[in-house]
Amino acid sequence: KEAKLWGGRFEEGVTDAVERFTESISYDWQLYKYDIMGSKAHASMLASQGLITAGDRDIILEGLDQIERLIQEGKFEWRKDREDVHMNIEAALIERVGEPAKKLHTARSRNDQIVTDLRLWCRDAIDRILICIKQFQVSLVMLASEYFDLIVPGYTHLQRAQPVLLPHHLLSYVEQLERDAGRMVNCRERVNFCPLGACALAGTGLPIDRFQTAKDLKFTAPMKNSIDAVSDRDFVLEFLAANSIAAVHLSGIGEEWVLWASEEFGFLTPSDKVSTGSSIMPQKKNPDPMELVRGKSARVVGDLMTVLTLCKGLPQAYNRDLQEDKEPLFDSVKAILGMLEVCTEFAQNISFNSKRIQSSLPGGHPDATTLADYLVKKGVPFRTSHEIAGKSVALCVSKNCQLAELQLDDLKAFHPGIEADVYGYLGVENAVNKFISYGSTGSNQVKKQLEDWRIQLGIS
Numbered sequence: 001k002e003a004k005l006w007g008g009r010f011e012e013g014v015t016d017a018v019e020r021f022t023e024s025i026s027y028d029w030q031l032y033k034y035d036i037m038g039s040k041a042h043a044s045m046l047a048s049q050g051l052i053t054a055g056d057r058d059i060i061l062e063g064l065d066q067i068e069r070l071i072q073e074g075k076f077e078w079r080k081d082r083e084d085v086h087m088n089i090e091a092a093l094i095e096r097v098g099e100p101a102k103k104l105h106t107a108r109s110r111n112d113q114i115v116t117d118l119r120l121w122c123r124d125a126i127d128r129i130l131i132c133i134k135q136f137q138v139s140l141v142m143l144a145s146e147y148f149d150l151i152v153p154g155y156t157h158l159q160r161a162q163p164v165l166l167p168h169h170l171l172s173y174v175e176q177l178e179r180d181a182g183r184m185v186n187c188r189e190r191v192n193f194c195p196l197g198a199c200a201l202a203g204t205g206l207p208i209d210r211f212q213t214a215k216d217l218k219f220t221a222p223m224k225n226s227i228d229a230v231s232d233r234d235f236v237l238e239f240l241a242a243n244s245i246a247a248v249h250l251s252g253i254g255e256e257w258v259l260w261a262s263e264e265f266g267f268l269t270p271s272d273k274v275s276t277g278s279s280i281m282p283q284k285k286n287p288d289p290m291e292l293v294r295g296k297s298a299r300v301v302g303d304l305m306t307v308l309t310l311c312k313g314l315p316q317a318y319n320r321d322l323q324e325d326k327e328p329l330f331d332s333v334k335a336i337l338g339m340l341e342v343c344t345e346f347a348q349n350i351s352f353n354s355k356r357i358q359s360s361l362p363g364g365h366p367d368a369t370t371l372a373d374y375l376v377k378k379g380v381p382f383r384t385s386h387e388i389a390g391k392s393v394a395l396c397v398s399k400n401c402q403l404a405e406l407q408l409d410d411l412k413a414f415h416p417g418i419e420a421d422v423y424g425y426l427g428v429e430n431a432v433n434k435f436i437s438y439g440s441t442g443s444n445q446v447k448k449q450l451e452d453w454r455i456q457l458g459i460s
């Protein structure tokens with residue numbers, strides 16, 4: 001068995017079970033790009049501080065480049081007996097270039113190394129998520145433009161409430177996604193500080209330049225306290241929390257679209273490209289991707305819970321428990337990226353069944369509030385007009401008709417102030433057109449917002 005890089009004081013090797021139990025290379029190999037990036041910045045800094053020679057630096061940089069290429073080509077052997085990504089790369093570098101590589105770990109610990117890798121990884125992951133959020137927003141805005149005039153029932157308690165424009169509903173998702181993106185951007189600001197040079201926990205007596213490495217790695221600044229730098233995973237928690245909120249938003253969209261695709265609603269039809277079938281029922285066409293968007297939100301929320309629980313009660317500085325932060329972090333990001341991608345494709349591959357929606361629209365008297373508003377305009381106090389509109393609905397229910405189908409005399413019997421112009425308020429289309437308040441579903445409002453979103457998202 002190969003001697004461990006930390007093996008100086010040990011007389012015996014670890015048992016197989018301990019080796020299997022403590023390794024992290026099976027998943028932290030995914031950090032290799034950032035580990036190499038950090039090592040290169042560190043080696044360059046060591047050379048400019050006179051801690052290693054320029055010659056040694058060049059040998060180290062060249063060796064690291066070769067290793068990176070081998071990894072990318074799938075020709076690098078990840079070894080469990082070398083524990084983690086840091087020691088796999090360092091040991092391989094020593095094997096390749098010899099003595100100079102043994103100087104790389106000067107004024108560095110795996111404790112600052114891992115958290116530097118992780119912050120770099122999170123930064124890139126956030127940037128990828130931001131791109132995917134925007135793509136989904138674009139697909140929703142396109143859909144909203146395509147169906148600009150389509151009125152759909154708006155629901156509260158899943159009961160018919162008031163008619164709304166479909167684009168208004170779709171833009172409500174776009175707004176949520178914008179806040180999700182905002183949370184990512186805020187989180188990225190706090191992620192982007194450099195722990196490198198904090199070493200094990202106390203810093204170092206060697207004359208390193210932490211500002212140089214921070215700048216080289218495009219961090220805002222080095223972290224100010226070496227103990228804090230190696231301790232905290234609050235940036236992971238914040239990222240997982242932002243992911244969780246986004247996932248909960250996406251799960252709501254998933255739920256609505258699954259519902260809307262049902263025979264009962266029949267609002268939308270997903271194309272074959274985004275549907276799957278049944279192994280027993282030949283007629284089936286299921287919206288599985290959106291069900292899984294709903295489903296995968298569970299793991300994203302679970303990943304946050306895992307790391308919260310992991311961090312609770314940990315003493316300051318590095319504790320090995322922290323190795324357990326990576327799998328939930330990787331899992332959460334993989335899930336959210338997949339969810340966003342599939343949501344985008346779903347939005348690009350559904351059609352709304354305008355005829356069917358229109359024919360079912362009047363059901364549930366969604367214009368009743370507009371009748372109440374009409375009476376308010378005639379000077380009737382809202383509580384009274386609510387009562388009158390309610391009685392009118394009750395009459396419709398007994399006659400099995402719509403509000404717009406009631407005779408003027410029937411309506412006048414409820415309130416003498418009702419005149420023929422009431423028919424300009426009744427019916428779903430009239431009702432939608434009456435909305436004028438800022439942010440409402442009135443078509444002028446929605447048109448303006450849709451235009452603003454098209455500009456903001458760069459859609460020509």
Ligand code: ARG
Nearest residue numbers: 024084110111114320322323
């Ligand atoms: N594999 C470890 C982790 O993921 C790296 C840091 C280990 N440091 C140590 N002193 N054992 O957290």
